[in-house]
Amino acid sequence: MNIIQLYKRFPTQEDCREHIEVVRWNGKPKCPYCSSVRVTPAPKESRYHCNSCNTSFSGTVQTIFHKSKVDLQKWFLAIALVLNAKKGISARQLARDIEVNKNTAWLMLMRIRKAMRDQGDLLEGIVEADETYIGGKEKNKHKSKRANLGRGAVGKTAVMGLLQRGGKVKARKISGTDMRTLHTLIKENVKDGSHIMTDEWGGYYGISSKKDYKHSIVRHSKGNYVDANAHTNTIEGFWALLKRGIYGQYHHISDKHLNAYINEFCFRYNRRDAGAAFETLILNAITA
Numbered sequence: 001m002n003i004i005q006l007y008k009r010f011p012t013q014e015d016c017r018e019h020i021e022v023v024r025w026n027g028k029p030k031c032p033y034c035s036s037v038r039v040t041p042a043p044k045e046s047r048y049h050c051n052s053c054n055t056s057f058s059g060t061v062q063t064i065f066h067k068s069k070v071d072l073q074k075w076f077l078a079i080a081l082v083l084n085a086k087k088g089i090s091a092r093q094l095a096r097d098i099e100v101n102k103n104t105a106w107l108m109l110m111r112i113r114k115a116m117r118d119q120g121d122l123l124e125g126i127v128e129a130d131e132t133y134i135g136g137k138e139k140n141k142h143k144s145k146r147a148n149l150g151r152g153a154v155g156k157t158a159v160m161g162l163l164q165r166g167g168k169v170k171a172r173k174i175s176g177t178d179m180r181t182l183h184t185l186i187k188e189n190v191k192d193g194s195h196i197m198t199d200e201w202g203g204y205y206g207i208s209s210k211k212d213y214k215h216s217i218v219r220h221s222k223g224n225y226v227d228a229n230a231h232t233n234t235i236e237g238f239w240a241l242l243k244r245g246i247y248g249q250y251h252h253i254s255d256k257h258l259n260a261y262i263n264e265f266c267f268r269y270n271r272r273d274a275g276a277a278f279e280t281l282i283l284n285a286i287t288a
Contacts, residue, residue, distance in 0.1 A: 010076055017060075034053040070108065079282070086241070118267065126164070128163045129161070134157045162189050168266075172185075173259055199220050238269060
């Protein structure tokens with residue numbers, strides 16, 4: 001949904017509020033505190049009164065919009081901007097676009113990322129598995145902050161990704177790239193009998209030992225990047241998109257919040273051809 005479509009559909013604050021209530025209750029308001037349907041509307045206050053627990057509430061209670069002083073129109077606009085920004089949008093840019101301060105924009109973005117979660121459906125069919133590292137080069141850091149003068153993954157955070165050909169991608173930061181960690185994530189996220197495609201990293205060896213999966217290896221060290229239908233090019237393309245967003249838009253992400261940013265890129269990627277991304281995010285925002 002682009003900005004023009006957004007303002008045509010939700011021209012006022014009241015339209016945004018009504019949409020949230022429709023998505024949440026479908027015309028039957030329910031108290032979020034005691035789940036009672038014995039409620040009385042208070043239209044002048046845009047709230048409801050529960051006749052069971054004697055509390056008042058609005059449609060935004062227990063959602064990402066709860067206790068926010070920012071207009072719902074700005075929230076909806078922020079959601080549309082995040083969904084349409086292929087490589088992400090910085091807090092400073094969002095602050096300029098919707099006329100809020102930088103700290104408010106950052107908090108809004110983090111709440112939106114909280115809602116950018118996917119269902120736990122298992123991947124199946126052909127699934128590409130790969131790991132990458134997020135973080136700057138040690139030589140570019142101040143001497144007091146360098147881990148050491150090593151190369152490669154030194155000082156970076158490992159991230160594991162699984163991508164179903166023609167389908168969804170799942171990714172998250174991991175503590176290491178050892179066999180136990182990689183095998184556990186594959187078994188938790190990929191249906192038995194699927195065809196796993198990886199590079200020759202030793203952490204993937206033995207994944208087919210129990211005949212749960214078929215395993216194909218592409219040997220990059222020998223200059224092979226496509227072997228028949230076996231390759232990891234699709235997941236590597238996702239890594240390129242993720243890194244361009246992190247380095248180009250956000251510049252630096254702490255380990256504490258890294259998974260939230262990864263979820264953002266996964267959510268957008270998984271809905272790159274879908275037309276209901278906005279509605280899905282609103283639904284997630286209500287149940288976040």
